[in-house]
Amino acid sequence: MYAETQIISSSENNPQLKEGQLVINVGPQHPATHGVLHLVITLEGETIVKIEPHLGYIHRSIEKMSESLSYRQFIYVTSRMDYLSAHINNLGCALCVEKGMQIEVPARAQAIRIIMSELTRIASHELWIGAMAMDLGAMTPFFYTFRERETINDIMEQTCGARLTMNYMVPGGVMYDLHPEFVTRVRAFITQFKDKVTELEDLVTNNIIFRNRTEGIGILSKEDAISFGCTGPVARASGVDGDIRKRFPYTGYEQLDFEQCLHQAGDSFARYIVRIREMYQSIRIIEQLIDQIPEGDFQAKTKAVIKLPKGEFYTRVETARGELGVYIISEGGTTPYRIKYRSPGFSNLSALDHMARGSKIGDLMATMGTLDLVIPDIDR
Amino acid sequence: MFSFQQWAAQIHSFLLEKTGTYTLLIECIIIGILAISLFAILGLVLVLMERKVAAHIQIRMGPNRVGPAGMLQTVADTLKLLMKEGLVPRLADKFLFNLAPFLVMMVAMMLLAPIAFARGVQIWDINIGVLYITAVSSVSVIGVMMAGWSSNNKFAMLGAMRSGAQIVSYELSAGFSILCIVVLSGSLQISDIIASQESGWWLFRGHIPVLIAFVIYIIAVTAETNRAPFDLAEAESELTAGFHTEYSGMRFALFFLAEYINIFIVCALGATLFLGGWMPLHIAHWDGFNHLMDWIPSSVWFMGKTFFLIFLIMWFRWTFPRLRVDQLLNLEWKYLLPIGLLNLLLVTWIAIKGWHF
Amino acid sequence: MFIKEYIKEVYQGVSSLLKGMKKTGYYFFHPSEIITQQYPDNRHELKLPERFRGEVVMAHDDNNEHACTGCTACELACPNGTIKIITKMDLTPEGKKKKALDTFIYHLELCTMCNLCIEACPTNAIQMAQTFEHSVYDRNKLTKKLNQPNSKIREGVE
């Protein structure tokens, strides 16, 4: 039915290759792929002719696993998908279960959820900036961005009990109330962030080498972004207004004042700038909420055993990478009949071949870096 | 005043007395041993320095477990590399594969010959010293190409090809900057160049053109030694480790060591040409000040200047992103080379008119 | 003007690079900005937040009594099969038979610290401890028995 995959080939043993072309394997063990992504790249000199992703090195079949877990249990597994926006993944699942149960989430829980989501988004973007600069050869910004990320991780650790895979969301609210020191620490973080993020301007944004490496590289037009199903900063850098928080607001985003960061250029630098601006917007959202977190319950009363009515439920949330869709088909039991996670990275990756064709290998790192691929998110 | 010159003279007369005609041979052996031990020590010190500089720039502490303040970390690393198995890929060209690290190392060693380490401490004061250095340093690209080709690895091959294009082009700029000083001092001999800076270093005496030449020299040698931001030959996020992808154990260590020795040599040359080598900071007609400066040993002056330049190059490495291949060549052929050529003309004009201080 | 633009371009490029070097140079000459934690050395002053989830433990009081009734709510709540509860039949002083905890087996190697068992526990018998140095040389050591030998259920816990 399908041709056998040829992993390593050169023009001698592969008749499909033209004279002078060679195939290299970037990954599964490669410093630039941030995980176990495997790209089979056909090159002509240094120019990329074709990119073929080979996935599945960490495929755990979370969808199949979730079919045997109860509605309380399956939420924690999704932290392991896109581990950099674990909170938002959990939120998507919790929202889907709540939609099925038709329960109202208390205002306090909603505010906490938004603050946590935005902190997660900042942490994710911080990591991305560092990692991307490292892909382009600048090692140092990585440590500066990690310093800020560490502060967020500490805040998370104090309130949620874990640094990365928090599992703080439960159907009906959050697992426990905010830590008493949470508000002061977040305020301190906002000050620190605003102070330190300008460093990146000197080190990365205005650096002429960085500008030359990213401007005009890996261009994705608006039409292609829509056609490839790109979401998140990748699509917004191409001018697609697809921010779920803005267009299909959930858990109270509609009451907040923030901007959707759009850019028309669609190149690697636009994706970089969009993420930088998004961090500022996240800070803006947190600032609006942090001083007026409503009092009240942090969790709605739910039954110990959750049963969803028969039907299909789909929720989407905006993770740091784009649109995460959670599609639950329930047969009325305690476990879902089928769960589909529409992960943002999977669709974004499919545009890579189109974006990187004809550019140099060095450009591939800039293009792939700005796609912000998290491999467990792609493999699920 | 502390000086190596007296020691050398004493040892020489002692040997002449005891061994007679074999003096030259024995002295050669002593020099060889000294050169190799200098290599080893320099390698250890520079690697540690790089790690410490990187750590402090990156708000870390760097190695701090082995020995006092992590001083013995590189010794431990070297021991580890010595014990590691040196693998040779199955389809590699074994002869070239084994030869390449030694070639690179030998080139680095040969470059040591005309460097003046202190007043009167110089292995071979050849009268075309500067030319010798530029000529021999181009041989190292052959070692890199050899390593990349013989590894039978596509990453290594791409890295070697990049390195070839890079080193060959950047040698031009480095050459032009060196020529600026040669024009000013009127000699190719290292000792003459240093002597010509008796009344002040060329960097300060030669107006802006020499300053430009210095900047071009630093950029060009950074590229020649394959250092970031020009480390395309071993661009780790693109080509894993570039031309030495397949090397392990001591063979890898030789490449690693040669890289640092090369940095030392180009910085030493830069210090010699632009900053007066071992010559203390002299300002013409300020005799009291000059005399005071002479009290600091000449070897300290030389090492201080060289390590300052090494620090500068390390600072570059930990600040800048890497260039792309075509940008790298654009930088050379569109910016450095035209500027360098124009600059050489200016310097020649200054030298003819005698306008320098 | 071509030459003017050329010079401007060079100037802007060089000044952007120098700005970056200024920033990294600042950190190089300010060692007080170093954020490295000397981890194994600072163990005694290292304090983890009280909510940190390290491993599941069962609290015993001075009389070697715990609060676990053996209801298996945690076992059911666990997504990974980390907890296994073995119950036995005890005789109450009135002579009635009553289900009680025999062994609380906890597989640390399977645990993902998701906190669902703690949430499910009706008597707050198990808690999360703040320990995190779990590495051992033998995998069997990660399978733990949480209730202490000869411990029994606290009076009044139903």
Next chain:
Amino acid sequence: MTKEEMITWILGIEPAATTDDTGEWLVVQVPVDKWKNFAACIHKGPPALDFLFCLTAVDWKTHLCVVYHLRSSRTDETMVVKVQLDRDKPQIDTVCDIWRTAEFHEREAFEMFGITFHQHPDLRKLILPDDFNGYPMRKDFEDPVNMIKL
């Protein structure tokens, strides 16, 4: 465009389609042989449903069902299209020439459910190893070695 307007629009394109507007979004069932033509029409619009944000398959034990979640990138119209397939020989036309994101999603559905997408340019396994047998997301899939039953 309201749901009622959408229903008339859809029935105008494809009279054989059945619609269900009880849920959050309009659900349309299309016969498998009409799907390709229908997809091209709804992509063209108006309202142009040009954003395929989720493509998946469901194993209903009696039959397989491919579910397409579509929305317009300009307006907020969202539509769910379901196509029922024969479980023993599931075959459907590809839509990756209409929505290019479908290419990867169809490859995933192909290896997980064994659905053949006709005229797909590169229908190979994407996630699973090449020598993998069986379709793991089907309900009757058993792997005695790697599957742990709790």
